[in-house]
Amino acid sequence: MGVIDSTNTEAQRRAKAGHIENCWLVAESQTAGRGRLQRPWLSSSGNLFSSAFFREPGGISIAARLPFATALAVSDMAAIIAPGAPVKLKWPNDARVNQAKLSGILIETGGQGQDFWVVAGIGINIAECPEGTSQATTCIHDLRGDTLISAEDALSVLRETFARRLEQARQSFEPLREDWLKVAEGLGETVRVTVSDSPVEGVFEDMAPDGALILRLPNGERQMIRAGDVSLIGRT
Template identity: 40%
Template sequence: MPQPGSKMRRKVCDRLVSTNLEAKRLAKAGNVGPLWIMAREQTGGVGRRGRSWVSQKGNLFASGLYPHSGNAQAAAQMSFVAALAVHETINHYIDAPSAIKWPNDVLAAGRKISGILLESGQDKDKAWLVVGIGINLAHAPQLTDQKTSCLADWSQTVPKPEQALDILINSYEHWREQFERGGFAPIRSAWLARAHGLGGPVIARLPNKTISGKAIGLDVDGALEIETAAGERIKIHAGDVFFS
């Protein structure tokens, strides 16, 4: 039986500034996919909140470009779809304790092994969504604020980026189909089964305040639910979260 992503169009480039930038360029030119773009080398990768994404050759840098309804909540929920696909891809290759840290950081033994950045837009009558994904295959970049890992830390056999992309696309298409059929409910359930830190202490750093308490769940709209020491329940839709 063919895999769900086996017929997906791919564009593989030797070098790009950023696969997300290339996807947005295509979208603004009228090509809104579906299409996956991969670069063997990326010179200007960007993570969440404009942070630099270290792009060492041998790792996977890819972006999926899809037509989109334009619904902001649905776009945000696709971040969880992407996280499930990355988690599944990593577990295809290594046997390591893995989990998803809210909202979409995949961890191997508590160390960050991937990054996801979603961007959306609309030109004329065409709305689009870009799903940018980086997975540390051969190298784990050194970060100042968190520990990192890569597949090579766990296995002597490391897939080529093109091979990992095949697994990633198939997994993403599987979870995307689940989302289209059942909405966010099956995605939320699968995410919770793989969640890092739920039930434990958490600190959320927001632009204007810091919230501490216990991580108690994931709201139906994808927000992280925190219960403070005073018993107040707060929903976090965006921010940096740290689990003890």
């Protein structure tokens, strides 16, 4: 594809038209890219804008694991094409290096039964670091110190790492959870989680078997958080 509003939006259009297929949708540029909480995803030239679009026979229970699986796929990709880059995952699925965002992920679903579909939107900064964002950004070229890797090269690796993590998600969440925790950003640290505009602070203690963030509150109680925006205290 050339210029498009959003690869995720294109997948949804195809699904609504009854054209559900296992494929990757890739654009050179997006005019209306978006991430979690409907935040805009800036589409700088030379970066990767893609969506994995597929039927998911496991339904919503498997789809719920995919934010974590997809983030791990990005982390795996970065380890291959930018060895040594200390990629960390901020709950639930931001890939960051030294608190600078490398990738944005948006999982969307639809349909029922045999027609249940998933679109895993994955934007990765390859050549450019978008400006004017709410947090610092980084890109593969900066992490590598050269410009030898293109968006097409990154996609080739990502397709392989995503396939492996998708299969892992379909088998069981526990090994996926353990792998995610190994690269979790802020684990054991005090974090602030904004839930419905209300901030909650506590120590990021663990991730539950269903993917919920487990927060240890100042009063010693544990709170499960299943949706929210995380920031590390003293960081961005």
